[in-house]
Amino acid sequence: MTELDKKKQEPENAPVFGSWRRVYWFVALFFVVEVIAFYLFTQYYS
């Protein structure tokens, strides 16, 4: 990060899961589950 970007960090809370880090993990894991589901779907119907 450059100096311009480090001026001030706004404190804020995530509306769910307690922290933004957990929200991001949820989104990433949701994607993984989606891909696994798509893979199984593809295999089942191929």
Added chain:
Amino acid sequence: MSTLDYVVLLGTLVGIAVYGMWRTRSSGGLQGYLKGDDSIKWGTIGLSVMATQASAITFLSTPGKAYDDGMGFVQNYFGMPFAIIFICVFFIPIYRRLNVYTSYEYLGQRFDSKTRYLGAFLFLVQRGLAAGITIYAPAIVISSLLGWNLDLTIVLVGALVVIYTVSGGTKAVSITQRYQMGIILIGMFVAFAMIIGNLPEDVSFASALSVAGAMDKLEVVNFSFDIEERYTFWSGLFGGLFLSLSYFGTDQSQVQRYLAGSSVSASRFGLLFNAVVKIPMQFFILFVGVMVFVFYLFEEPPVFFNQATLDVVSETEYAAEMVTLQERYASVVGERAVAVRQLALDLGAGDESVIAASKERAVALESQALAVRADVKELIGKAGEDLEAKDSDYVFITFILNYLPEGLIGLLVAVIFAAAMSSTASELNALGSTTMVDFYRRIAKGGQTDAHYVLVSRILTAAWGGLAIFFALYANLVENLIEAVNILGSLFYGGILGMFLVAFFVKSVRGTAVFVSAIISQLTVLIMYNTLEIGYLWYNLIGCGLVMMLSYILQMTVFRNGGKEEQA
């Protein structure tokens, strides 16, 4: 279309536009006009971001693409969740802290004026052209099928968007998008239910799925490493990551949506909503297309879905040949319907050897049907150079017009136009804002009143609307429409993203180095696109990588002793 369909269509489109203007009749100064007074809630942001991305092209081309090629296109969106997480972590806090109106303002603050102008200019070129396609896409398809005047359709739809976007600015765009997206989702679920309802009585939903799988339409993920394949897991994940990073992180038509949020949390949550629902939504739209394919396995489809083109061919010396092909097609798809029905029965019975034999026969007949369609397209090409020999954008709307009841046809046509209007509104809003903030306010006039800037923003938005309508009037149908927009984006986005990533993460690089690198990389990408056969998504990565690498090398060599540039 019946009178009821026209009432539903006009009532929906005009009603939403009027409501948006009424709700924003008292929008205040420039902050209110361009950023909605930072008052938009996360739910509206989420739907607004979704509506901006999902244009009419999404609902016309995507089902048609699934009809032809199956479900693989969904992989295009695999990089999007990670791109959005990245934007939430790095981009949004910075944009909001610096209180910028446009993403290019940040480039000016981090580098210099020329880099800011270059970023804004590339956006204006790319998005200005795309706005024309956004209006043109539904107009050409629907006007040709319904016999409407194409130019009049383009002008009326374009004018309606321009009126409410100019009138209410960012807030009107966001509010109308909320309702447009609602209509779109309702319409797509209704269409899906109607397709399933129109399947033969002895073909269950499970059988329809099995048949689609047997006909190779349900391959969602493809882990091939072949760089020439357009849609693979890897091109979607990495190319799609860079495309989404650039689109959501630097394209003003999206940045403006989430910068209007009431807080950093609202901006983030609105975007993350899309990270979760976009892939399932695209999957669903593609699935609708596959179900249309299955439906037409039992019903005789047109040999070519653009009837207007067939009518033109019937007036040429190739008319007799076309009739012969149509008769051959009718015969083949008739046999195919019998074979597929047998396949559906055999799949239910579960005897593997019998299923294999049925599948082989159905697939062979499908290949014959495809061969006839290929002959038809070749004949169309011979009949007229100007005739478009692709019909995938006409598949879904043909089904709607032929098999949906009165009222619902109007609703589904409204879905297509609502999607076009929602995307166009964001684009015009962003084009007007960027021209105003990054060019007019800096170059032409300084120190004017807020009211003056609002007036100029309105004029610029209207001017971009006029230009988009002009492009739409003179556009030609280009391959598959959704791909045309994605290709256009991929050629420009990589370079723009590279500039932003250098700005964020490479402290030592200054404006001149990144400016020169961006120009070189843009030219390189355009040359590569015209000479090499690389899947277009990779150009996002190539353009971005080139800018980052070149700017660092140039800064360390040619511009090593360059002084600190002017900030803008």
